[in-house]
Amino acid sequence: MARNRQRAGQRAGMVATADDHKVTPAELFFDLVFVYAITQVTALMAAHPTPVGVVGGMVVLALLWWCWRCFAWLGNVVRVDSGGVFAVLVTVMAVVLTVSLAVPEVFSDRPGGIPAPLLFVLSYGAVRVLHLASYWVSSPGDPALRATLRRTALVSVLPPLVLLLVGCAHEGRLQLLLWLGAVAIDYGGIYVTGSSGWRVNSPGHFAERHGLIVIIALGESIVAMGVGVSGFPITFAVLGASAAGLLLAAGLWRLYFRELGDAAEHRLASLDGDERTRFARDTYTFLHLPLVAGVVLCALGMKKVLQQVADTGHHGLAEPLHGVVAWSLTGGVGVYLLGAAAIVLRTSGRRPVALAAGGACCLAAGPLVGLVPALPALAVLATTTAVLVTLHGRRGETAAVAVA
Known part of the structure; x- marks a missing residue:
């Protein structure tokens, strides 16, 4: 079965990792967009130095952290410098860069242009979907992981995205409360969906x-x-x-x-x-x-x-x-x-x-x-x-x- 998974992964352009796998230059390249993202979070709080502004900055950081950790886990089971995964990685970098550009206006959108809160949420959702799709493709012979991925999509991805989208239609503290609820569901969902199928190679x-x-x-x-x-x-x-x-x-x-x-x-x-x-x-x-x-x-x-x-x-x-x-x-x-x-x-x-x-x-x-x-x-x-x-x-x- 392990050999079948490896062959299927190779057909999909993915190379499984071993226990001696090290961080690749592709992952260091990936982290560059998060350097900018974290800088934007600090700038967001500095522009709104109030308790509500700081809580909002922490909510944004929690969502960005989820984007980063998703691909830290994925990069531990398949090499992200292999053809298919590297293409996904660069795509995610572009999406996270978009997220980062939206951060300063995510709670105080300026008139004109694309609404920053909506752009932020749609980009965040794209990262989560790309992560689950990449894991799905990498595990054709792993029914336990695929079952966990389905539960994750239903419990820890879809409901938070709905709350985030609803929050985009509001401003101020109501938006912040809705987004806080989305973060709580997202993080708590990890315990609900369980650890079966996830691996640290x-x-x-x-x-x-x-x-x-x-x-x-x-x-x-x-x-x-x-x-x-x-x-x-x-x-x-x-x-x-x-x-x-x-x-x-x-x-x-x-x-x-x-x-x-x-x-x-x-x-x-x-x-x-x-x-x-x-x-x-x-x-x-x-x-x-x-x-x-x-x-x-x-x-x-x-x-x-x-x-x-x-x-x-x-x-x-x-x-x-x-x-x-x-x-x-x-x-x-x-x-x-x-x-x-x-x-x-x-x-x-x-x-x-x-x-x-x-x-x-x-x-x-x-x-x-x-x-x-x-x-x-x-x-x-x-x-x-x-x-x-x-x-x-x-x-x-x-x-x-x-x-x-």
Whole structure:
């Protein structure tokens, strides 16, 4: 049966992967459109720095994340640099680029041209359909997967698309609530449809793909700082704020790539069958989203810090951040730390006290940020994050020695 599936896949222009499969240049090329997409989400929230605007940005990010993760899974079972799949990949890139162009106006459509919300939803639906069709073609001899694909289409694709389309006919909070409902159904549907038929052929490839998307998000935080000072003179305060922002990004990088990534990959490789699929679903599909969302929220705060520090004509160095932007600076780090804590718990069963406590404190620290000058607030946050990451690493080493 496996040989028949392989022959059928080859006829369809698809090449199955093995357990030693690595990330291909085609997948790196694919990720480029998501670099732009994440940048657009930050720009959307920066243009509407209100609680509703930030929630809207997170809804858009959740939908974009679903587009990305669909093809991270597909690229683990068939080579996306093979003829037929590569053509689909480029098509999806064009559609996601269209989605990204629509992001800034998705909740406040301008008159004239194609309605941005409708363009966004139709493009998102096209990505989901292309993903399911590609999986269907790649699995002619796999009745379990095809049954799961049918359930996914009926439970996790069609109802959310209907809600998204209905939301396009409304504006403001009603549109946002409808889209939130669509995201909840979409994400919850994964548990309803089950894990039967989904496969993770190469743990190394799967872990590397998700590490790359974390890198992309961290890169966006650095780009956001550069955008924040664009058009303003470079001062010592700007250089200091840039250094503090980079230190913060480095702390988040270290937490993931020194403390989380390898352990999760080893755990994934130690499992097989549906147990491996469930671990991949929980740890990567769901728990990596808070990491990316946390970085994007924090990028919003860092962008505003750099903008205030640079724009001396409108802001003084003693001025704090205001409103939801003040919360996003520390709150984004809090979301990241809590996501990291959940990954540690799911991977090893160990309770990451430092990460959980630090994440909760960062989530609650927004009002304090609004009382402190923006530059010192960023510097203190960067230093605190570095201390938390170091403390978590030492506790992990102590736990490893105790087990040994």
